[in-house]
Amino acid sequence: MAEEKNKQEAEVRAEEQMVETTPTAEETTSEKEGASTEEKKEKKKKSKKDKKEAKIEELGEKLQDLQDKHLRLQAEFDNFRRRTIKEKADLIKSGGESVLVNILPVIDDFERAIESLKELPEDDPGKQGTVLIYNKFEEFLKQNNVKEIEALHQDFDVDHHEALTKIPAAEEELKGKVVDVIQKGYCLNEKVIRFAKVVVGE
Numbered sequence: 001m002a003e004e005k006n007k008q009e010a011e012v013r014a015e016e017q018m019v020e021t022t023p024t025a026e027e028t029t030s031e032k033e034g035a036s037t038e039e040k041k042e043k044k045k046k047s048k049k050d051k052k053e054a055k056i057e058e059l060g061e062k063l064q065d066l067q068d069k070h071l072r073l074q075a076e077f078d079n080f081r082r083r084t085i086k087e088k089a090d091l092i093k094s095g096g097e098s099v100l101v102n103i104l105p106v107i108d109d110f111e112r113a114i115e116s117l118k119e120l121p122e123d124d125p126g127k128q129g130t131v132l133i134y135n136k137f138e139e140f141l142k143q144n145n146v147k148e149i150e151a152l153h154q155d156f157d158v159d160h161h162e163a164l165t166k167i168p169a170a171e172e173e174l175k176g177k178v179v180d181v182i183q184k185g186y187c188l189n190e191k192v193i194r195f196a197k198v199v200v201g202e
Contacts, residue, residue, distance in 0.1 A: 110130065111134070
C-alpha cells in the first residue's frame, strides 16, 4: 500500500512539473506580441533614420542652390559696378561735350572773319580784336582737351574724315589723300566730336 501511495505521489509531482514547464496559450501569445512590438520599434527607428537622411540630402541640395545663386548675384554685381565706374569715368572725361560741340561753329565763323580781314593792315583795331577773341577760343578748346583733326594732305581715314566729294588729283602722290578741307574736324579726349569734311583726290 505504501509503495502504491508513493508511486501515485511521484506521478502527481511529475504531472505538476510538466504543467509548470509547458507554456500556456496566453504566455505564447504574449511572447509573440513582445516580438512584434520589438520589430515595430526597429522599423520605426529605420523609417526615422531614412527620413532624417532624406531631409539632410534635401537641405544639402537647397544649400548648393543658394550658394550658386549667391555666386551669380555676386558676379552680376561686380559686372554692374565695373560698368558703372567705366560709365562714370567716360562721363567725366567727355563732360560738357555738347557745350564744346556748340562752340565749334563760332570758331569756324572767327576763322572766316580772319580770312576776310587778311587784306587789312596788322595794326587795324578790328582785325586785332577779332584775332584776340579767336586766340582765346582756341586756348579754351586746348584747356578742355579738344584737338583739331589733321586732314590736309593726309591719307583719307573714315574714322576721322567725311568725304564730301572726289576730284582728280593734281599729282600722283595725292591720290587717295585729302586735297582740301571744307570744315575742320575735332576730337575730345581721342573721341571724334566732329568729323573733318574733306575733298579726296583720285
